[in-house]
Each structure stands twice: as structure tokens, then as C-alpha cells.
Amino acid sequence: MPERAPASFPREREAEVIVVGGGPAGSTVATTLAEAGHRVLLLDKAAFPRHKACSEYINPAAAQLLGQLGLGDDILRAGAHRMAAMLVHAPDGRRFVADFARAEPGQAAFGLSRYRLDHLLLERAKAAGVTVRERAHVRQVVREGGRVVGVAATINGDREWLRSSLVIGADGHNSVVSRELGLDTTVRWPRKTGLVAHYRGVTGLVRSGEMHVASGLYAGLAPLEDGLTNVAVVAGGHAVTARSGSIEAFFTESLRAIPAVARKLDGAERVGGIRGAGAMARRARRTAGAGYLLIGDAASFLDPFTGDGIYEALRAAQLAAPVASVALRAGDTSAVALDPYRIARRRAFTAKRHVCWIVQGFIHAPPLMNYVTARLSRREELALTLSGVLGNFYPASQALSPRFLARLLRP
Ligand SMILES: Cc1cc2nc3c(=O)[nH]c(=O)nc-3n(C[C@H](O)[C@H](O)[C@H](O)COP(=O)(O)OP(=O)(O)OC[C@H]3O[C@@H](n4cnc5c(N)ncnc54)[C@H](O)[C@@H]3O)c2cc1C
Incomplete structure (x- = not known):
């Protein structure tokens, strides 16, 4: 990644915010920022509608967030x-x-195909005033003086250099933004x-x-x-x-x-x-820094079993947008100004992540999975608590309490 922008790098901003990726995370953060009055450019290498490898299960909390975005009726109309x-x-x-x-x-x-869901979300972003460029493949992140100032993308076969005050990496599992910034970790x-x-x-x-x-x-x-x-x-x-x-x-x-x-x-x-x-689990070392934020799978993903991916993508967008908006209005997109997003993520996702790790332990040990399933099938109150936690409408801490775990595991 170049430390310095090339001489041809424009001095004028293409937009206040460049969002890389138009999946659930990117479309949602772009919509929210545009509705807050910001000039947003969203780049996606695909042409929509497009398929995405996913089990296409929208968990209850994700469904609620879609409702808050005004898409509740649209997803029902989409089938x-x-x-x-x-x-x-x-x-x-x-x-x-x-x-x-x-x-x-x-x-x-x-259950709704990503072919339809992601298209609805992207259309929603366009309606909110986001400039969307499809078949726009971001290849590089550009830094100046240690801060991110834009990207280079191949659009219709031509290389374009685009400047912004903030770059939001919402480019999924193989995030080029995370990789370019040296933030990928090995899980x-x-x-x-x-x-x-x-x-x-x-x-x-x-x-x-x-x-x-x-x-x-x-x-x-x-x-x-x-x-x-x-x-x-x-x-x-x-x-x-x-x-x-x-x-x-x-x-x-x-x-x-x-x-x-x-x-x-x-x-x-x-x-x-x-x-x-392949190699679905991923985590970026940092999710906020000078001139950039990472959201959705670009920030982290563990495993599809608990059906958290779409929810986390939407929720991370919801957490990132107000932090980004305040920073943009203040003209300060420094690491310090964007750090509240990292803290908000920790509050929102850490407990559920621990539940997901425990679930991973169960599914990797068949005798334990058999045992826990038998307990849950006999103890309705435990099953209902776990249902709410898995659906993200009960706090994940409920499934981490010593009392819950003791009742689940006690022979
Ligand atoms: C096999 C599998 C099953 C899953 N099942 C479920 C499930 O049932 N329920 C659930 O909630 N989650 C599931 N997930 C997780 C879920 O798919 C992701 O968490 C979710 O898609 C994350 O959304 P996102 O917006 O961060 O990224 P994505 O949906 O991956 O969107 C990223 C976008 O960025 C674009 N992009 C990528 N690179 C570039 C680039 N260089 N330049 C421009 N654009 C770029 C892509 O074209 C894409 O449109 C599953 C994942 C897998 C792999």
C-alpha cells in the first residue's frame, strides 16, 4: 500500500465518505450516512442483483433492524x-x-435469498441519495501522512483515484481494505x-x-x-x-x-x-483508525452456525454511522475521533461472540452436543433463554451466567 498518494491523486474529494462494498453492512451504513446529510459514494465490484454464498437465514434481531430501515414490508413482498x-x-x-x-x-x-435482500438494501441506499457505482473494484487504499485518504479502483476497465475524508471497508470476507491496511489476522x-x-x-x-x-x-x-x-x-x-x-x-x-x-x-x-x-473465520486487528472504519465481515466473522453474520453487518453499520457522522461534521476523522465505534462494537458483540465460541465447542464434540441437546429438549426455560440469545433479542449475557451454564451442563 502506498504511504504517499501518487502525484495524480486528486486534491478534490469525490465524496465525504467512500464505502467499499454494497452488502448488508455497506448499503446500510451508506443509507444512514446519506440520510444524515453526508455525501456518500459506494463502490462494489459486483453488478446487482448478485448471489452471495450464504445460508440466507435472517435472524430475528436482523429482521427487526431491517424493519427499522423501513424494509419490513419490502422483504415480505420479496417473498x-x-x-x-x-x-x-x-x-x-x-x-x-x-x-x-x-x-x-x-x-x-x-429466509430470503441474498440475491433479493442485498438488492433491496442497495436500492434503499440509492433512494437515500447514495451514489452507487457497481462493477467498481477497489484495488488499493491510499494513505497520506499515516491516514487513509481514499482508494484506487478499477471502474469499467479504467483505474480511478478517489479521495474522501473517510473510507469504510464493508467489503466482506476477503476485505481488500483490511488487507491493504495490514489488519488481517490469522484465525x-x-x-x-x-x-x-x-x-x-x-x-x-x-x-x-x-x-x-x-x-x-x-x-x-x-x-x-x-x-x-x-x-x-x-x-x-x-x-x-x-x-x-x-x-x-x-x-x-x-x-x-x-x-x-x-x-x-x-x-x-x-x-x-x-x-x-473457505476459511470463513476472520478478524481484523483493528476496526477503526485514522480515516477508516471496518464493518461487517471485513471486521470479523466466526461461523454461520448461529446465524449472526447479517445481523452483525447491519448492527455494525448502525454503530458506525453516528460515530462517522459526528467525526465528519467536526472535520476530524482521526483515530481518536473514530475510536467510539471500536468501543461500541466491543459492547455490542463481545458477549455474543463468547456464546458463539461455546456453541462451536459443542458442535465439535458430538457427545457433548448430544448431551446438551437432550438437556435443552427437557428444560423448556433453558431452551427459551437460548432461543432469545441465539435470535439476538435477549442479551447474550443470559446464556453466559454461571446459573444458566450450571443448569445446562449439570449431570
Ligand atoms: C457459507 C456461509 C453461510 C452463511 N450463512 C449465514 C446465514 O444463514 N445467516 C447470516 O446471518 N449470515 C450468514 N453468513 C454470513 C453472512 O453471509 C455475512 O456475515 C454477511 O454477508 C456480511 O455482510 P457484509 O456486508 O459485511 O459483506 P458481504 O455480504 O460479503 O458484502 C461485501 C460486498 O463487498 C463487495 N466487494 C468485495 N471486495 C470488493 C472490492 N475489492 N471492491 C469493491 N467491492 C468489493 C462484494 O462484491 C460484496 O457485495 C454465512 C456466510 C457463509 C460464508
Whole structure:
């Protein structure tokens, strides 16, 4: 990354804020800043609508945030499938119901393809006054005197240098902004690969989605719009790279190996290809610094099992926007001025992250997963607490209290 902008780097700002990436995080922060009166340019390398490797499960708290953005009716019109509960199956076949509606009336998760969801969010950003440039691939972050002052992007085949007071990296799992700033860290565990596809004709999913934990992998089923179902397999990265056959064979054999999933897929047909993402867990060393913020997956992501990704992307955008707005109005986008975002993230996400690590421990140890699932299936009050925590509408601290953990684990 150049420490100095090239001589040709414009002196005039293209926008107050450049947002790199138009997924849920980028579109949402761009919308919120534009509505606060800021001049925002959003760059995305894709042309929308576009698919994204994702299980396409919108957890209850994410659904609420979409409602706050004024998109509640739009996602229903787009065909979002309402899920009052998530059924979590242990390797021995026992199951626990994360019943959101029973934990708190009115709570529900939704299934909607990212093809539709992300397009709605990007259109919302345009309507709020954001300048959106698609097929705009950011290649470099430009720094001057130790602070970020803009980006270089390939747009329609031409290299463009763009200056701004603030760059927000919302460019997902392989964030170029994080990489260019030297903020990527190596997450050694878990190292998993996620594979997803759409199916038509999956039976038995009406008011819930399903997770099935098996030895070395798990599968997810989420009903979507138009009778489609998102089918996902998440396995150790090594198991995927060391497979003997094709990805397609690995995917279908993994699903066949879980009898309850195989039964639901019997007679169903796959629509379109298999999409995937490897080494999914990531974390940036810092999420705020002189002239930049990182949000969504560009900042961190652990694993799709708990369905937190879209929620965290929307929530991080909601936390970043007011900090950015105050800094821009004050004409001070220094590391100190932007630091409140880092603190707000810690408050918002740390406890849930600990819950997610505990869940990772369970799904990696089949006997423990069997044991905990059996306990949850017999103790409704524990199951309801965990439902609210997994859905992010109860504080995560409730599932970390010694009392809760003792009642969950006590033989
Ligand atoms: C297999 C799998 C299953 C998942 N299932 C779920 C689930 O069911 N529920 C859930 O909540 N979360 C799930 N997640 C996580 C979820 O997909 C992410 O957390 C979420 O997409 C993060 O949103 P984002 O806006 O940060 O990034 P993204 O959605 O990845 O958006 C990033 C955008 O940046 C653009 N971009 C990237 N690089 C550049 C560049 N250099 N220049 C310009 N543009 C760029 C991309 O085109 C993209 O549009 C899953 C993830 C995986 C891998």
C-alpha cells in the first residue's frame, strides 16, 4: 500500500465518505450516512442483483433492524419466508427447538435469498441519495501522512483515484481494505468451508428452519422465497480440500450421510450451482483508525452456525454511522475521533461472540452436543433463554451466567 498518494491523486474529494462494498453492512451504513446529510459514494465490484454464498437465514434481531430501515414490508413482498423457530438436531438425532415466537411473541426469523435482500438494501441506499457505482473494484487504499485518504479502483476497465475524508471497508470476507491496511489476522480455529445451494421441492419445512450436526460437519436448511430452500453444508476446510471427488459429490454425499436431511431432500432438485467460501473465520486487528472504519465481515466473522453474520453487518453499520457522522461534521476523522465505534462494537458483540465460541465447542464434540441437546429438549426455560440469545433479542449475557451454564451442563 502506498504511504504517499501518487502525484495524480486528486486534491478534490469525490465524496465525504467512500464505502467499499454494497452488502448488508455497506448499503446500510451508506443509507444512514446519506440520510444524515453526508455525501456518500459506494463502490462494489459486483453488478446487482448478485448471489452471495450464504445460508440466507435472517435472524430475528436482523429482521427487526431491517424493519427499522423501513424494509419490513419490502422483504415480505420479496417473498421472505417467516420462520417462528429453528430446529437444532444433534448427531444422535435428538433435537432442541429454538422457538423464537414462544420466547417472545412476535419474534421470527426469515429466509430470503441474498440475491433479493442485498438488492433491496442497495436500492434503499440509492433512494437515500447514495451514489452507487457497481462493477467498481477497489484495488488499493491510499494513505497520506499515516491516514487513509481514499482508494484506487478499477471502474469499467479504467483505474480511478478517489479521495474522501473517510473510507469504510464493508467489503466482506476477503476485505481488500483490511488487507491493504495490514489488519488481517490469522484465525487458526475454526477453519471451515461453507457450501450452499438452492433446492426446489424440499419437504417438511413450514414454520421453521433446521440445523443438523453430524460428525465433522453440519447441514442447514432454510426455506426461502418462491418455494426455494437454501441447503448448506459446513465442514472442516481440510475435509473439503482433501476430498477425492468433485465439490458436487462432496456436497451431495455429505447431505446423504445425514438421514433426516436426506429424507427432506428426497425428490427435491437443485436449482443453480453450488457456491462456497473457505476459511470463513476472520478478524481484523483493528476496526477503526485514522480515516477508516471496518464493518461487517471485513471486521470479523466466526461461523454461520448461529446465524449472526447479517445481523452483525447491519448492527455494525448502525454503530458506525453516528460515530462517522459526528467525526465528519467536526472535520476530524482521526483515530481518536473514530475510536467510539471500536468501543461500541466491543459492547455490542463481545458477549455474543463468547456464546458463539461455546456453541462451536459443542458442535465439535458430538457427545457433548448430544448431551446438551437432550438437556435443552427437557428444560423448556433453558431452551427459551437460548432461543432469545441465539435470535439476538435477549442479551447474550443470559446464556453466559454461571446459573444458566450450571443448569445446562449439570449431570
Ligand atoms: C457459507 C456461509 C453461510 C452463511 N450463512 C449465514 C446465514 O444463514 N445467516 C447470516 O446471518 N449470515 C450468514 N453468513 C454470513 C453472512 O453471509 C455475512 O456475515 C454477511 O454477508 C456480511 O455482510 P457484509 O456486508 O459485511 O459483506 P458481504 O455480504 O460479503 O458484502 C461485501 C460486498 O463487498 C463487495 N466487494 C468485495 N471486495 C470488493 C472490492 N475489492 N471492491 C469493491 N467491492 C468489493 C462484494 O462484491 C460484496 O457485495 C454465512 C456466510 C457463509 C460464508
